[in-house]
Amino acid sequence: MKHLFIGAAIAAGITTTGVSAQEITLGRFFGACEDAGTDTKASVGEACIIQSIINAADTEIEGVTINTLPTDWGNYYDQIKAAYAGGTAPDVHVMHRHRVPEFAGLGAIAEISGDLAAAGIDPSDWSPAALDAVSFDGGIYGVPMDFHANLWHVNMDLMEQAGLVEDGKPVLPTSPEELLAHAQQFKDATGQDYLAADFAQFPLGVRTVLALLWQQDANIFTDDGTATINTPQAQAAVTAITQLFDADLADPQLNYADSQQAFLNGEAGILVNGTWVVDFYTAEAAKAETGLNTYFVADFPTLFANGATWADSHMWAIPASIEGDQRMAALKVLAFINDHNIDWARTGHMAVRTSVLESDEYAALPHRDEYTGTAAIARDTPPSERYGAIQDVLNRELQAIWLTGKDVQAALADAEIEVQDLLDR
Structure with a gap:
């Protein structure tokens, strides 16, 4: 991959309306897609579907810009750990459910149960298994995205x-x-x-x-x-x-x-x-x-x-170290991804939101009835x-x-x- 977690830093910018913008660095795997666009319904494959969702978030979330830092799946956790050790962890990053005990146990990722309502995220819409996937020691440490x-x-x-x-x-x-x-x-x-x-x-x-x-x-x-x-x-x-x-x-x-x-x-x-x-x-x-x-x-x-x-389950987490406006901006990105759960489910992954799982749109996805x-x-x-x-x-x-x-x-x-x-x- 062309981009690595090297020198990923929090930067501030100015929007065209003159409002101070929060720049969010976002770490992910899933592969590269240079021409994903912002149409979350037209993209094909994991890399382009997730990047189209991120691009749409960058366009639609007022006062937030997103700098995507994709890296290779095989090296991802080595690099994300190095970024945390160096104080340059992305403001938002994907991870697997099985890594929650490691990162939450070390205090690296933020417990966000008290932030969800303000960010517009309703955890009661997550399936019980999805809530369990992001839970550790009585807290919630991320926003679930799928079961795979x-x-x-x-x-x-x-x-x-x-x-x-x-x-x-x-x-x-x-x-x-x-x-x-x-x-x-x-x-x-x-x-x-x-x-x-x-x-x-x-x-x-x-x-x-x-x-x-x-x-x-x-x-x-x-x-x-x-x-x-x-x-x-x-x-x-x-x-x-x-x-x-x-x-x-x-x-x-x-x-x-x-x-x-x-x-x-x-x-x-x-x-x-x-x-x-x-x-x-x-x-x-x-x-x-x-x-x-x-x-x-x-x-x-x-x-x-x-x-x-x-x-396993993919989820999105934020570092425990970010605070204030930067933290809220990161949570807005998590909320946007959560809102687009049906679009991510087009990959073939199983959705985590009950409202999506019970929808006609989800049931109509190709081959979905073959692996129920x-x-x-x-x-x-x-x-x-x-x-x-x-x-x-x-x-x-x-x-x-x-x-x-x-x-x-x-x-x-x-x-x-x-x-x-x-x-x-």
């Missing part, structure tokens, strides 16, 4: 060719054994890989394994901080994936961009990815030159006893200030299994030791 989760994105033409479509819907596996059988049937019929995902870069593989672990009513650590990774359930979850690699029915060396491109090229029947790409894939499938033509979105299938998929079960099976680990570091350990050890051939039990044992050390700190 892993889905199965399906190429229906290839699935039809493989005989895995019934009544217009994909036939998805209901056990690890059926997963392997379907994958082999698919490869025999199409010559393509059954499943693609980012197993070699970002922790998409971690999230896939976690879902299969939760489906066995297990987790990687307990509420009291005991790591539980080297278990029969974890071994079963990992093996459900590695059996596809061993049979040459999925490629463990694909990164995020390559796995996505393989799916869009028609080189994989299923892509494990999140809600954030539904709008983008819908647009791509409409293009004649794209290998994906008939696109379907499915809930993550249940391969073990209970339905479960990885999920996702909200009910959304899961995550217990809260932890070490979430990011724990995820990094799991990503490294799982990649060691499928990229270097490390023994499954040895990798899980090593991960358990490291995660326990993190939890004990």
